[in-house]
Amino acid sequence: MRIPIQSVTPETGHAEICGFVHEVRDLGGLAFFLIRDRTGILQVTIPKKKVSEAVLAAAKAVSRESVVRISGPIKAVEKAPGGRELVPETFEIISLAESPLPLDVSEKVSAELDTRLDARFLDVRRPRVAAVFAIRSAAMHAINNYLHHEGFLSITTPKIVAAATEGGTELFPIAYFDKEAYLNQSPQLFKQMMMAAGCEKVYEIGPIFRAEEHNTTKHLNEATSIDIEVSYADHTEVMRILEEVIVKTYEYVDKTCSSHLANMEITDFAVPKGPFPRLPYSEAIKIAKKKIEDPIKYGDDIGSAAERAIGAEMGGHYFIVDWPTEIRPYYAMPYENDPTICKAFDLMHPRMELASGAQRVHNHDQLVQQIAKKGLNPESFDFYLRPFRYGMPPHAGWGLGADRLIMTMLNLSNVREAVLFPRDMHRLVP
């Protein structure tokens, strides 16, 4: 029976392990093999005069990163890494790795991201890369867990849709039998329909697609979005939930991922403290005006230079609230006492935007008006508008970029590092 390397101790006695050949050091009469599985690395020591012919032959034939099964007694040896080593009675090559390897798994020589993504299966064998995805998995678990306990209904909505939903963003057209269809840019409209369906609290974690030809370290053409929608809630209530999601996720990672964080050499992992500051858009503009060269005025979008300047000033997670209605989507609810601003918000990390949300317009006629005001044709929103005619609760929600959440949490320099098989303008394979 195979046992994980992590559980191999001097007390184990006899053990069978399976894994990849991480490194080989042949000293002549004595050879050391480092065998790596998901849980760790074990030294296999071969005194050439004492082991069988078969073991010797296999040890000579094997290449780095081959898959092997090795069994033998475990000895407590102070000189060995981890204080224990295995002297093989059997040494089976299950799958011989070709040589040379497309990249150096042992990390003596670095590889560029592009090279790594081309051979992602090898890249992820590196403990520091595997750690990213272990942490991502833990973070997603924490989010699912939190939302489940808060009474949210987990939903899945179509990714193949008939029409543009929000306008602005470019969509990927696809051939859908004899019709034209698109990949969905956001579950926004479907979440809202679920409010009309009486589900009150829903969330979805799923892919979103944007056909923008951007070329940056924080954009993907296929991203993972964490989306919620809540009935009878306003923007302040869903901001509170978002804040909780962030804090709980960091807490869970902090509590359960110490070895993965160590593999990534992260020693200063800090759980952000809520509540996050609520910075009105107008104040954000004032900060940006003072700190950046380029002219920026009330009513402008906040560009990346401004985003960084404001982030540096705020020093941690924060919300930008009370946005001008004009620069937010049609479904954002204007304030009753000042319709020039609306109940929309962005959640910001000092490095970039993580999430955006709003209380939504739930009145049918007001929504039609706002769609028209944005220069969009209300007729093409028929399927979306219909639920608003048969009793729609007031509601609010947000979408949080999962990839950016992981990127900022682990201080990764490129969002592609947080995605197993990223899709960007140039990459469709693997």
Add this chain to the structure above:
RNA sequence: GCCCGGGUAGUGUAGUGGCCUAUCAUGAUUGCCUGUCACGCAAUCGACUCGGAUUCGAAUUCCGACCCGGGCGCCA
């Protein structure tokens, strides 16, 4: 979409007109080595993205193609 920068052994790099039969590291192959832990030592192998131009001479300059990285805009 606009604007920069770049493509040299499997990988990561040095090389700004001749000193390049191309540097270094890692790797691979072979040999020596019984306590390595980025093992050590020795030998060997392995590369200038493609096409055109300039030049006596091009990895190096110019043009085009292809590929890659980054910034901006927009966004999550």
